Amino acid sequence: MDKVHLSIVSPEYKGASMVAELVSRIRAAVTPITEDFEIILVNDCSPDDTWERIKEQCAADPRVRGVNLSRNFGENYAISAGLSFVQGDWVIVMDCDLQNRPEDIPLLYAKAQEGYDIVYAQRMQKKFSLFRRAASSLYHAVFQWLSGMKQDSSIAEFGIYSGKVIAEYVKLPEVARSFGSLITTLGFKSTAIPVTHAERAEGKSAYSVRKLLKIAGDVILSNSNKPLKLAVKLGLVIVLFAFVLIVYSVIEHFSATLPEGFSSTFISIWLLGGLNILILGVVGLYVDRIFNQVKGRPLFIVSETLNIDKK
Numbered sequence: 001m002d003k004v005h006l007s008i009v010s011p012e013y014k015g016a017s018m019v020a021e022l023v024s025r026i027r028a029a030v031t032p033i034t035e036d037f038e039i040i041l042v043n044d045c046s047p048d049d050t051w052e053r054i055k056e057q058c059a060a061d062p063r064v065r066g067v068n069l070s071r072n073f074g075e076n077y078a079i080s081a082g083l084s085f086v087q088g089d090w091v092i093v094m095d096c097d098l099q100n101r102p103e104d105i106p107l108l109y110a111k112a113q114e115g116y117d118i119v120y121a122q123r124m125q126k127k128f129s130l131f132r133r134a135a136s137s138l139y140h141a142v143f144q145w146l147s148g149m150k151q152d153s154s155i156a157e158f159g160i161y162s163g164k165v166i167a168e169y170v171k172l173p174e175v176a177r178s179f180g181s182l183i184t185t186l187g188f189k190s191t192a193i194p195v196t197h198a199e200r201a202e203g204k205s206a207y208s209v210r211k212l213l214k215i216a217g218d219v220i221l222s223n224s225n226k227p228l229k230l231a232v233k234l235g236l237v238i239v240l241f242a243f244v245l246i247v248y249s250v251i252e253h254f255s256a257t258l259p260e261g262f263s264s265t266f267i268s269i270w271l272l273g274g275l276n277i278l279i280l281g282v283v284g285l286y287v288d289r290i291f292n293q294v295k296g297r298p299l300f301i302v303s304e305t306l307n308i309d310k311k
Contacts (some may be wrong), residue, residue, distance in 0.1 A: 006037040006109070007088030011078035012054065015042045015096035019053035024063055033109055040085055040308075041096075042067040042111040044078040050117040058306040067307035074178040075298045079157065081300040083166050087306055091161045093179065105196040108160040111193050117165050118183065118190035121158040123197035154181060158195075162188070175292045175301065192275060231282040238275045 008026055025038060030037050030256065041064065043051045045123040054066040068080055079093060092113060104121060111119045157179045161169075165188050172182055 003089070004036050004038050005034045005088060006090050006092065007040060007086040008037065008081035008092040008105070009040045009086060010044065010052045010094050010096050011075050011082065012044045012096045013044065013046045013072075013078075014048055014050070014187060016053045018096060018098055019050060019057060022096055023048065023057045023061070023103070024104070025098070027061070028107045029102040033106060035070045038063050038065055038087065040065045040067060040082045042078040042082040042292055043069060043259060044075065045069050045072040056241070059123040065308045066304075067302055067308070068304040070301040070303040072210050075181050077300045079179050080170070080177060081302060083170055085305075086163075086166060089163050091163065091166045093157045093159060093161065095158065099197055101196060105160075107193060107195065111191065112160050112162070115189065116191050117162040119160045119186035120190065121156075121195040122192040123156070123158075140179075159192075164188075173293075175297075175299065176289060218308065221287050227282050227285075235275055235279060236273040299309060 008030065010022065015022070017036045018181075019041065023053045026039055030242060039057075041054045041057070043054055043066070044069075051066070051068055054068075055247070065085065067085060069081060073081075083091065083093075090109065092108065094102070094103055100121065108119045108121060118128070165186060168186050169179075169183060174182065190289075
């Protein structure tokens with residue numbers, strides 16, 4: 001596949017009704033910059049007609065590429081799949097729901113030409129529900145506390161990235177993938193510009209509270225060992241508390257106000273048992289990540305491509 005100047009990657013899920021408008025608006029926004037572009041649409045095994053709509057766009061314009069995953073892997077894995085095929089000197093990553101406005105692409109591109117390898121789109125007023133905004137702020141606060149990595153809750157994956165940034169990203173072997181946090185670890189010169197966060201064109205987000213919690217857990221555990229350190233500190237606090245209770249139980253034993261053996265049973269079962277379970281649980285979460293990583297399974301599986309020459 002020949003090199004192009006600009007690649008746009010968009011993971012697609014339940015976006016059948018928005019595919020045509022997405023491609024049309026991207027084409028209109030990008031054409032003044034260059035005719036030498038590609039639009040890579042990655043169908044993350046969407047249950048609607050998304051893949052059929054992608055096929056139609058690929059048939060109408062060879063610059064539109066289609067990537068169909070074998071099953072639903074998740075947004076971050078779909079992004080990784082699309083990035084594995086890009087040929088652009090510059091790469092745009094954006095959602096399919098049109099909350100990331102294609103009309104902002106020229107602004108991102110112009111800022112990148114000032115010498116930046118990464119230009120993030122900073123959403124000044126996020127068009128999410130109050131619960132979603134509160135949950136996002138809480139997650140970023142907890143993430144920064146646990147990982148020591150600064151993250152701006154107004155910044156997501158939408159942005160422009162130089163080809164060398166993406167080349168390094170696709171080399172990363174992490175199974176627990178979060179595009180935003182992994183990009184941050186790479187370094188490179190970056191900045192952000194304010195953009196308008198639009199209303200979702202249709203439908204509602206596929207991210208349930210359960211999915212958001214799972215992603216948050218994966219990202220935190222993959223980027224920080226602070227939970228392990230906190231478990232050790234908690235263990236020390238509980239041991240000190242248990243020591244106080246031991247002294248108390250000895251005093252009460254001689255005063256004969258408690259049944260014989262009550263204090264020691266209480267201490268051993270509820271404190272030490274709970275402590276062991278807690279620490280083993282935290283360690284188990286990390287072992288689970290190691291287990292998933294060493295299996296060496298592919299991050300994604302592509303079942304079909306359109307307008308893409310195999311590398």
